[in-house]
Amino acid sequence: MRPELLQTFDELVACYPEGKEKSAILPILHLVQKENDGYLSVAVMDEVAAYLKIQPIEVYEVATFYTMFKLKPTGKYVLEVCQTGPCCLVGADGIIAHLQNTLGIGMNETSADGLFTLRGVECLAACGTAPVMQVGDYYCENLTPATTDALLTEMRDGTFFARMERENGD
Amino acid sequence: MGIKILLQDLDQDIFSIEGYRAKGGYESVRKAFSMPQDDIIEEVKKSGLRGRGGASFPTGLKWSFLDRKSGKPRYYVCNADESEPGTFKDRFLMEKIPHRLIEGMIVSSYALGAHKSYIYIRGELMWIANRLKRAIAEAYRDGFLGQNILGSGYDLDLYVHPGAGAYICGEETALLESLEGKRGNPRMKPPFSATVGLYGCPTVVNNVESIASIPWIVMNGGDAYAQIGIGKSTGTKLISACGHINNPGTYEIDLGMTVEEFIYSDAYCGGIKDGKELKAVIPGGSSVPILPKSLILKTAAGEPRLMTYESLMEGGFETGSMLGSGGFIVMDETTCIVRNTWNFARFYHHESCGQCSPCREGTGWIEKVLHRIEHGHGQSKDIDLIVDIARKMEGKTICSFGDAAGWPVASAVRHFRDEFEAHVNQKGCPFSC
Numbered sequence: 320m321r322p323e324l325l326q327t328f329d330e331l332v333a334c335y336p337e338g339k340e341k342s343a344i345l346p347i348l349h350l351v352q353k354e355n356d357g358y359l360s361v362a363v364m365d366e367v368a369a370y371l372k373i374q375p376i377e378v379y380e381v382a383t384f385y386t387m388f389k390l391k392p393t394g395k396y397v398l399e400v401c402q403t404g405p406c407c408l409v410g411a412d413g414i415i416a417h418l419q420n421t422l423g424i425g426m427n428e429t430s431a432d433g434l435f436t437l438r439g440v441e442c443l444a445a446c447g448t449a450p451v452m453q454v455g456d457y458y459c460e461n462l463t464p465a466t467t468d469a470l471l472t473e474m475r476d477g478t479f480f481a482r483m484e485r486e487n488g489d
Numbered sequence: 490m491g492i493k494i495l496l497q498d499l500d501q502d503i504f505s506i507e508g509y510r511a512k513g514g515y516e517s518v519r520k521a522f523s524m525p526q527d528d529i530i531e532e533v534k535k536s537g538l539r540g541r542g543g544a545s546f547p548t549g550l551k552w553s554f555l556d557r558k559s560g561k562p563r564y565y566v567c568n569a570d571e572s573e574p575g576t577f578k579d580r581f582l583m584e585k586i587p588h589r590l591i592e593g594m595i596v597s598s599y600a601l602g603a604h605k606s607y608i609y610i611r612g613e614l615m616w617i618a619n620r621l622k623r624a625i626a627e628a629y630r631d632g633f634l635g636q637n638i639l640g641s642g643y644d645l646d647l648y649v650h651p652g653a654g655a656y657i658c659g660e661e662t663a664l665l666e667s668l669e670g671k672r673g674n675p676r677m678k679p680p681f682s683a684t685v686g687l688y689g690c691p692t693v694v695n696n697v698e699s700i701a702s703i704p705w706i707v708m709n710g711g712d713a714y715a716q717i718g719i720g721k722s723t724g725t726k727l728i729s730a731c732g733h734i735n736n737p738g739t740y741e742i743d744l745g746m747t748v749e750e751f752i753y754s755d756a757y758c759g760g761i762k763d764g765k766e767l768k769a770v771i772p773g774g775s776s777v778p779i780l781p782k783s784l785i786l787k788t789a790a791g792e793p794r795l796m797t798y799e800s801l802m803e804g805g806f807e808t809g810s811m812l813g814s815g816g817f818i819v820m821d822e823t824t825c826i827v828r829n830t831w832n833f834a835r836f837y838h839h840e841s842c843g844q845c846s847p848c849r850e851g852t853g854w855i856e857k858v859l860h861r862i863e864h865g866h867g868q869s870k871d872i873d874l875i876v877d878i879a880r881k882m883e884g885k886t887i888c889s890f891g892d893a894a895g896w897p898v899a900s901a902v903r904h905f906r907d908e909f910e911a912h913v914n915q916k917g918c919p920f921s922c
């Protein structure tokens with residue numbers, strides 16, 4: 320792993336009491352996943368285990384429990400649309416169908432150009448601004464077929480994350 | 490409109506620490522340091538504040554259970570996992586007024602004698618976690634965090650810890666497991682977190698909204714807080730309203746307003762969208778019983794239903810519900826209750842941690858049978874079957890997820906049995922969904 324990344328790991332571990340380094344596993348896996356093209360391979364999980372001085376199985380156990388961790392390669396943009404009750408009351412099903420038709424893929428599939436993966440996720444605490452999808456660290460809310468198309472265009476143009484970062488001050 | 494305690498000054502720039510302090514922000518830290526810790530706990534007890542995470546346990550009482558004699562470090566943890574479908578109030582507060590939570594964390598940590606405190610925020614809200622981190626850095630810069638805060642001799646470090654996608658991590662002990670770097674499996678209780686919590690040390694876990702209420706209580710006193718609201722439902726409550734209404738959003742209400750006003754007033758939900766009729770409401774997040782229009786507006790005894798813990802529970806499981814987390818889900822006349830119930834059943838099946846067989850197997854079974862009914866392959870006896878499964882999960886599991894997963898199903902059948910039967914008889918969904 321890159322030395323800068325290891326330094327960030329050290330900073331994360333310092334948030335917890337001595338001897339409780341394992342607590343940093345979720346923040347570390349989030350970082351590693353981002354660095355590793357959006358998924359956790361066995362090789363990188365083993366590196367995390369070595370860094371935290373724990374058994375690899377302890378990392379696998381955690382990585383498989385939490386839905387935000389992907390264990391297989393994904394498209395460049397993972398579109399995670401909320402499919403829980405409140406969102407469905409106001410049209411989440413329609414947005415999912417629209418994405419499937421537009422991208423020509425089903426749930427948990429990746430478009431042939433490798434750009435998009437479509438997933439259904441559970442309530443994102445955005446039921447008042449539904450329908451909603453998460454893309455990377457950000458939420459796209461109040462989706463309509465038209466705004467969804469505009470977002471896809473931004474993603475194809477490669478300007479999406481830059482705008483999100485700017486708007487969120489990240 | 491009532492007093493604002495949590496969303497006060499929302500129309501001003503109180504996002505930055507400068508703006509927040511200009512409106513009196515962080516004054517409660519100074520005041521708390523002038524009070525003995527026990528007096529702060531006493532004021533919180535007097536306030537009658539009840540946990541806003543859903544279980545509504547009195548906050549002051551919870552604080553007084555903390556083991557302060559063990560000689561071990563004590564921890565204070567904020568539950569910002571907010572994943573209960575229909576609930577998005579904590580997120581709103583953290584997004585708009587991060588300093589209100591941070592101020593509450595400092596005062597509460599001081600009262601409980603914690604020197605390391607954590608905000609466990611669901612991982613999906615990464616951009617809000619980043620906002621909180623920047624706000625925390627501002628608070629360190631202004632001397633409200635770190636060593637010898639404001640010359641008081643009190644030290645506190647505050648950290649933000651992201652989860653990674655798991656509804657169950659909102660359950661207090663699952664959250665602590667997760668914070669320790671493990672899978673989010675709820676722990677057997679007892680022992681309770683007050684004696685054996687984070688890293689085996691005495692710990693208090695509180696919800697974002699509970700914590701954000703503390704500064705006001707310290708500044709104005711527990712009695713002043715207790716004067717707002719009705720009976721044992723004191724203070725203000727954030728309600729996140731969604732579904733078929735004109736104004737979805739997060740509202741701060743005085744506990745005690747009528748449900749009717751909350752639904753139909755333009756200051757709140759603004760009535761049902763597109764001029765349709767109200768059909769049903771789930772008033773406290775997906776885990777509480779659903780009520781049809783007739784029972785959400787009035788109790789079975791014909792009294793107006795109020796937005797209080799007691800009034801929403803009036804009638805028990807037969808004809809009542811719960812205030813829960815304040816996730817207020819409104820459904821109009823076009824809603825298919827069977828489909829909606831199936832959707833929640835699917836959610837609970839997906840989110841069960843799998844430790845207890847009744848919950849792991851029961852949620853899967855309910856989902857399957859409901860799917861069958863919704864798609865026209867159900868039989869009459871399936872309707873009783875799902876109620877039976879729900880009842881067999883209740884009270885037989887390590888955490889209350891098992892109960893929470895069954896209540897929506899049992900109540901949907903109780904109040905909308907004819908709709909389930911119509912699906913069976915017509916061999917399909919009458920709402921053509």
Ligand SMILES: Cc1cc2nc3c(=O)[nH]c(=O)nc-3n(C[C@H](O)[C@H](O)[C@H](O)COP(=O)(O)O)c2cc1C
Binds near residue numbers: 541658696700888
């Ligand atoms: C399945 C389940 C999920 C829960 N999810 C949350 C949650 O997302 N946020 C929360 O504050 N409390 C949640 N709780 C309640 C917590 O266990 C705990 O009671 C709460 O954090 C205590 O804080 P309070 O007393 O301030 O409400 C959940 C409980 C259960 C059983």
Ligand code: SF4
Binds near residue numbers: 675840842849887
């Ligand atoms: S009740 Fe369900 S969620 Fe809770 S511990 Fe048991 S299996 Fe896990």
Ligand code: FES
Binds near residue numbers: 405407442444576
């Ligand atoms: S149900 Fe989709 S964000 Fe809550």
